[in-house]
Amino acid sequence: MLPKLIKFVLLTRFSRPLLGLVAFFLFYDIAIRGLTGGNGSDFSGGFSYYAVGSSIFFIVMSLLFGGLFVLKSDRDYLLTLPLRRRDLSAALFIAQFIGSGITILFLYGFYVAGAGGLGDAIVLVINLVLLACLVTALGVVSNILETWKRAVLAVLLGLWCSSSILGFGFTPVSAFTGQVLYGSIILFALTAVTVPVALRELAYLEMGSIRSLLRATSTEYKTSMSFVGKGPIRAIYSYHLSFLELMGRVNIGGSTSYRTARIRTRTVLIISIAAAAVYTYLTGFSSIDALRLDVLVPIIPVFMGVITLVLMAQGTFSNERGWLAFTAMDPAKYLRNLLLSRVLSILAILGPFGAANIVLAFLGTGMSSGFGHTLSFPLSAAIVLLVTVPSASILATYIVARVGAVQQVREEGMMPGQFDIRQFVAILPIYFVIGLIIVSEIFLSASIVIASALTLISAALLISSGVWRGIAYRLTEKGFI
Amino acid sequence: MGPCIDVQYVSKSYGKTVALDDVSFSIPCGERYALLGPNGAGKSTTLRLLVGLLKPDTGTIQIDGHEPFSPEAKSILGYLPEDATPYRTLSVRENLEYIAALRGVRDVASATNKFLDDLSLREYERAKVGKLSRGNMQKLAIALALIHNPKIVLLDEPLNYLDIPTQERVFKMLKSLDSTQIVSTHIMSIATRLTDKVLMIARGKIIWNGTIDALKSMEVGDEPIESVVARLMTGAS
Numbered sequence: 001m002l003p004k005l006i007k008f009v010l011l012t013r014f015s016r017p018l019l020g021l022v023a024f025f026l027f028y029d030i031a032i033r034g035l036t037g038g039n040g041s042d043f044s045g046g047f048s049y050y051a052v053g054s055s056i057f058f059i060v061m062s063l064l065f066g067g068l069f070v071l072k073s074d075r076d077y078l079l080t081l082p083l084r085r086r087d088l089s090a091a092l093f094i095a096q097f098i099g100s101g102i103t104i105l106f107l108y109g110f111y112v113a114g115a116g117g118l119g120d121a122i123v124l125v126i127n128l129v130l131l132a133c134l135v136t137a138l139g140v141v142s143n144i145l146e147t148w149k150r151a152v153l154a155v156l157l158g159l160w161c162s163s164s165i166l167g168f169g170f171t172p173v174s175a176f177t178g179q180v181l182y183g184s185i186i187l188f189a190l191t192a193v194t195v196p197v198a199l200r201e202l203a204y205l206e207m208g209s210i211r212s213l214l215r216a217t218s219t220e221y222k223t224s225m226s227f228v229g230k231g232p233i234r235a236i237y238s239y240h241l242s243f244l245e246l247m248g249r250v251n252i253g254g255s256t257s258y259r260t261a262r263i264r265t266r267t268v269l270i271i272s273i274a275a276a277a278v279y280t281y282l283t284g285f286s287s288i289d290a291l292r293l294d295v296l297v298p299i300i301p302v303f304m305g306v307i308t309l310v311l312m313a314q315g316t317f318s319n320e321r322g323w324l325a326f327t328a329m330d331p332a333k334y335l336r337n338l339l340l341s342r343v344l345s346i347l348a349i350l351g352p353f354g355a356a357n358i359v360l361a362f363l364g365t366g367m368s369s370g371f372g373h374t375l376s377f378p379l380s381a382a383i384v385l386l387v388t389v390p391s392a393s394i395l396a397t398y399i400v401a402r403v404g405a406v407q408q409v410r411e412e413g414m415m416p417g418q419f420d421i422r423q424f425v426a427i428l429p430i431y432f433v434i435g436l437i438i439v440s441e442i443f444l445s446a447s448i449v450i451a452s453a454l455t456l457i458s459a460a461l462l463i464s465s466g467v468w469r470g471i472a473y474r475l476t477e478k479g480f481i
Numbered sequence: 482m483g484p485c486i487d488v489q490y491v492s493k494s495y496g497k498t499v500a501l502d503d504v505s506f507s508i509p510c511g512e513r514y515a516l517l518g519p520n521g522a523g524k525s526t527t528l529r530l531l532v533g534l535l536k537p538d539t540g541t542i543q544i545d546g547h548e549p550f551s552p553e554a555k556s557i558l559g560y561l562p563e564d565a566t567p568y569r570t571l572s573v574r575e576n577l578e579y580i581a582a583l584r585g586v587r588d589v590a591s592a593t594n595k596f597l598d599d600l601s602l603r604e605y606e607r608a609k610v611g612k613l614s615r616g617n618m619q620k621l622a623i624a625l626a627l628i629h630n631p632k633i634v635l636l637d638e639p640l641n642y643l644d645i646p647t648q649e650r651v652f653k654m655l656k657s658l659d660s661t662q663i664v665s666t667h668i669m670s671i672a673t674r675l676t677d678k679v680l681m682i683a684r685g686k687i688i689w690n691g692t693i694d695a696l697k698s699m700e701v702g703d704e705p706i707e708s709v710v711a712r713l714m715t716g717a718s
């Protein structure tokens with residue numbers, strides 16, 4: 001029964017070609033390990049930062065935006081069947097794992113492979129699998145927690161893991177900074193606690209998560225917008241400059257979270273300014289040289305770039321309503337202004353950090369150790385944050401819509417449909433842009449060229465009306481209402 | 482003066498599925514038509530083409546003499562799709578004001594207030610649309626389709642999910658509108674109460690075009706009008 005159930009659950013959620021691709025990548029990672037062998041242990045430096053940083057990113061993201069790979073039809077059919085609860089939760093956990101946790105294996109597979117001798121590598125691979133299970137479980141658990149609890153937990157776990165960079169050995173990610181034994185024990189303990197909670201949650205979905213999704217948390221908005229006395233264009237900007245809409249999160253197969261939240265742009269801006277001030281102090285003024293906090297300068301743009309691209313590329317259309325917007329005005333005019341207004345609102349997050357980097361560049365402080373004495377790092381970071389990422393996000397939004405990889409969200413908390421290979425293709429621009437960001441940060445001249453090129457391309461794209469009318473038709477044909 | 486809706490030799494396929502196959506019809510201004518047809522006949526596709534959300538593969542469509550996607554056509558068209566959902570991250574009032582503003586309605590506040598009262602949505606004014614009941618969402622959707630007082634109204638299964646008192650209110654509202662209307666429905670009482678003429682499609686082709694009265698005159702004995710319609714639809718296949 002269980003194998004059949006797993007097969008059913010997976011095939012209703014992921015298309016066969018997509019599963020094939022996942023299998024191929026996993027095999028590829030393993031094959032690389034086999035081919036390359038160990039090349040000397042290197043737990044410090046770049047690899048550590050990368051592994052710890054991405055772990056924190058995934059842990060925090062899944063806690064904040066975790067979602068369920070549950071279809072509407074599950075609620076009506078699958079969950080009403082007389083299945084053994086243990087089987088059901090196992091099958092659903094595997095689906096969650098393929099949808100969310102598995103990304104971790106892709107990301108570090110070959111890094112770990114090159115990280116040390118065979119013994120170390122095996123331990124690290126086990127750590128990765130545990131981490132992937134942990135991220136999967138946290139994504140499920142987050143559904144039963146209220147927003148503030150999720151946020152507090154995310155901050156606590158994030159800080160705890162960050163302390164591993166400072167040499168603290170007792171964290172879930174310490175294995176990546178060289179504390180293989182303690183790190184593995186802590187990670188194992190944490191996983192052993194969260195996975196059973198997640199399994200129980202999945203076993204009784206209809207009584208827990210689904211009900212809490214449907215339950216009216218708060219049915220009314222506290223602050224509201226008014227469009228009285230505004231023309232069409234002003235209405236678009238006033239909407240998207242007042243509120244940031246957060247939704248969606250890219251994983252291997254697309255976004256797993258269909259919760260939508262709106263946050264006042266002003267609040268976001270204040271938080272971002274405060275964070276940027278702390279960042280300026282830490283990287284530019286603090287003299288705790290040993291911590292090498294200036295490593296934040298090139299790392300922050302990468303993470304901000306990913307978040308921006310996800311918010312833009314996946315979120316822009318999934319909440320759009322063609323029957324209202326495209327029939328009210330020329331879709332080209334609407335989409336052009338929608339994209340511009342959303343990019344402007346995302347500058348509320350990016351802008352303060354861009355400005356902070358300009359300050360650092362003038363001070364000539366950031367990046368005085370670790371990566372050599374060059375002042376161009378903060379300057380490159382500023383260009384990336386203020387120009388490259390906004391332009392790239394317009395481009396990515398276009399590509400994702402063009403390949404038809406966006407799904408319209410019509411019901412809270414439910415997957416809108418099966419994931420197929422297109423959603424996989426849709427995250428490739430993100431990796432491509434990360435590549436561009438990294439190149440930009442190493443060479444100032446490259447960052448100027450890349451920023452200009454992306455600005456030109458996205459401007460040309462925005463100017464063309466035909467392109468956006470085509471997107472509107474395409475979305476309708478894809479079943480957007 | 483030409484017809485308000487003019488469709489000539491229109492075909493539309495989704496990939497390999499032919500949804501409309503060389504369809505022609507025209508609707509004079511002020512007429513009210515019911516669009517009938519079996520499931521998958523192409524009714525919703527027809528409405529999406531008329532409102533400019535889709536482009537025909539071949540053939541031409543004119544809305545009051547303009548292309549469907551032109552600003553002129555957009556300003557006089559009002560469209561309600563089947564299973565319509567408004568913007569989920571806006572409140573009821575914000576949805577109405579936003580769409581009114583996008584459409585360049587002159588007095589956004591009074592248009593919004595009128596529909597809040599007419600469809601008894603006032604108590605949900607500040608409610609998140611994502612949390613509304615399905616019926617209340619449909620009421621809002623109807624209001625959004627009509628907020629700019631359109632000259633041509635295209636409605637796809639408009640009364641779905643509505644409670645009976647609201648259905649009656651919507652009947653009255655649509656009757657009172659001075660507009661050209663096409664209502665796609667599977668419920669004959671909606672067709673007979675709201676419209677005078679019928680356009681019947683099956684398998685992407687028009688199979689019957691005439692008045693409700695003509696349909697009634699085809700009744701044999703005391704059979705209901707539904708039987709006549711069913712006979713016409715199945716006879717064509």
Ligand SMILES: Nc1ncnc2c1ncn2[C@@H]1O[C@H](COP(=O)(O)OP(=O)(O)OP(=O)(O)O)[C@@H](O)[C@H]1O
Binds near residue numbers: 518
């Ligand atoms: N977005 C789409 N993508 C692919 N095929 C579609 C799409 N929309 C409709 N079709 C197909 O086009 C044909 C006509 O569909 P349409 O929705 O217009 O029918 P309908 O008359 O509205 O049916 P119903 O009474 O069930 O609403 C059907 O075969 C349908 O499967």
Ligand SMILES: [Mg+2]
Binds near residue numbers: 524
């Ligand atoms: Mg239909």
